[in-house]
Amino acid sequence: MGELDRSEILLVEDTPSDAEITLRALRKALLTDCVHWVRDGAEALDYTFCAGAYAQRDARHVPRLILLDLHMPRVGGIEVLRHLKANPRTSAIPVVMMTSSDDERDIVESYALGVNGYVVKPVESAVFRDTVLGIGLFWMQLNRVPDRDAGGG
Amino acid sequence: MRINDTWLAWLGYAREEVVGKLRHPDIMTEESAAYFRATAFPMFKRQGWLQDIEFEYRRKDGSSFHASLNATTIRDQDSNYLVSRSTVNDISERKRVEQAILELNARLEESVDRLKEVNEELESFSYSVSHDLRAPLRAIDGFSRMLEEDYGERLDDEGRRLLGVVRDGARKMTQLIEDLLAFSKFSRKALNPVRVDMQALAGGVAAELKAAAPHARFEPGRLPDAYGDPALLRQVWVNLLSNAFKYAGRREAPLVEVGSHSEAGEHVYWVRDNGVGFDPRYVEKLFGVFQRLHGEAEFPGTGVGLAIVRRVVMRHGGRVWAEGALERGATFYFSLPDGGKGNG
Numbered sequence: 001m002g003e004l005d006r007s008e009i010l011l012v013e014d015t016p017s018d019a020e021i022t023l024r025a026l027r028k029a030l031l032t033d034c035v036h037w038v039r040d041g042a043e044a045l046d047y048t049f050c051a052g053a054y055a056q057r058d059a060r061h062v063p064r065l066i067l068l069d070l071h072m073p074r075v076g077g078i079e080v081l082r083h084l085k086a087n088p089r090t091s092a093i094p095v096v097m098m099t100s101s102d103d104e105r106d107i108v109e110s111y112a113l114g115v116n117g118y119v120v121k122p123v124e125s126a127v128f129r130d131t132v133l134g135i136g137l138f139w140m141q142l143n144r145v146p147d148r149d150a151g152g153g
Numbered sequence: 154m155r156i157n158d159t160w161l162a163w164l165g166y167a168r169e170e171v172v173g174k175l176r177h178p179d180i181m182t183e184e185s186a187a188y189f190r191a192t193a194f195p196m197f198k199r200q201g202w203l204q205d206i207e208f209e210y211r212r213k214d215g216s217s218f219h220a221s222l223n224a225t226t227i228r229d230q231d232s233n234y235l236v237s238r239s240t241v242n243d244i245s246e247r248k249r250v251e252q253a254i255l256e257l258n259a260r261l262e263e264s265v266d267r268l269k270e271v272n273e274e275l276e277s278f279s280y281s282v283s284h285d286l287r288a289p290l291r292a293i294d295g296f297s298r299m300l301e302e303d304y305g306e307r308l309d310d311e312g313r314r315l316l317g318v319v320r321d322g323a324r325k326m327t328q329l330i331e332d333l334l335a336f337s338k339f340s341r342k343a344l345n346p347v348r349v350d351m352q353a354l355a356g357g358v359a360a361e362l363k364a365a366a367p368h369a370r371f372e373p374g375r376l377p378d379a380y381g382d383p384a385l386l387r388q389v390w391v392n393l394l395s396n397a398f399k400y401a402g403r404r405e406a407p408l409v410e411v412g413s414h415s416e417a418g419e420h421v422y423w424v425r426d427n428g429v430g431f432d433p434r435y436v437e438k439l440f441g442v443f444q445r446l447h448g449e450a451e452f453p454g455t456g457v458g459l460a461i462v463r464r465v466v467m468r469h470g471g472r473v474w475a476e477g478a479l480e481r482g483a484t485f486y487f488s489l490p491d492g493g494k495g496n497g
Binding site: 015017018020021024100101121123124125126128129 | 284287288289290291292294295296297298299324327330331
């Protein structure tokens, strides 16, 4: 089992500084390095569906949480969300939008597609860190999802 | 066809060129002549008169002018047609003015459209700029925090002070951007007007603010219902009342009052405090974006609150204004059109 297969959180974020702050907060909160960071929606889909650069990844292993940015180059967050929720293999993965956009239309559209949470990134770093911390603790420690890998891996 | 001298002078013909040679439609433009033959003349034959029909006449030199025609039939004792008498008034000047007004109106409408467009562009520009500024700002604040956390012990006092200045600057800029975004949001948000209980709205907001300022006194006057967007009007009360509590806060007995009066189709609401007031020379600046009459250290804020108030009230078709004097308190007024269908 490679390091890629163990990633429990998929972070989809095109701004490197935001990604670094998020990764750091998640590592501190969850005491884990099992976060995989991809830089846009196309890479996120490749990772989740084991395509392209991720063709060798073990398809039985799906992330337990996807943190998804909205506005990204190539394939945006809405399109990624649509693919994830349309596929029975990935539809149960909790997806939380983490975005700078508080545009009502983005929020409405995300929920229409079945998003599990929508968080507007706070600008102030302390609040941002606490926000990431809260998301990590809730979705990774309190929340239960159907156990797809039971006996499988 | 017989003709008088004035008429000849207008047309630029000599009498002998006209009399017995030209018929009425011959001295009109083609379009007017066609209308004369097809419509006006048959009408004249039928009813015996014409009143204020506009034609375009052609002068001998080819230029044209607008005139209005009145014509009556003159008959003999046995009601037989003798002759028709026509009088023509030059209405070129009126036509020219009418045309000028039409053109001016069209230009004005064009300017209004352009202005609207520019305004919308500006708002969406300020929205996206402040939006895009958030990510680098988060980086400044976040990474200086990391520096503090990971390397703080290796910095001396001066190093930590410098880092503190960076983070302080980032915090202020964050506040500015958040406020600018709020301003833009209140400018863009669609209006959903309903009947709004201003008494309850202002009272609720004041109660929240008073909880944080227990020594302040709040005097609610009677406020008539308004017709407007409840979320936006709530923001008007939040901004005006929080200002009032803020600026009265240092008084021994801070007092905030609200009240209203109605005049000429509008309700005027006001918020008064007995706080530090302002220099009336700068009253025009009060409602501008990022305009402040007090130092940041003295009273915190970025100066967007009243700009939001003005924008929201203007979008409701009302006005805002203020009265005050240094150290003598301030009163902020806003008016809303009396859309009160019913008991207002």
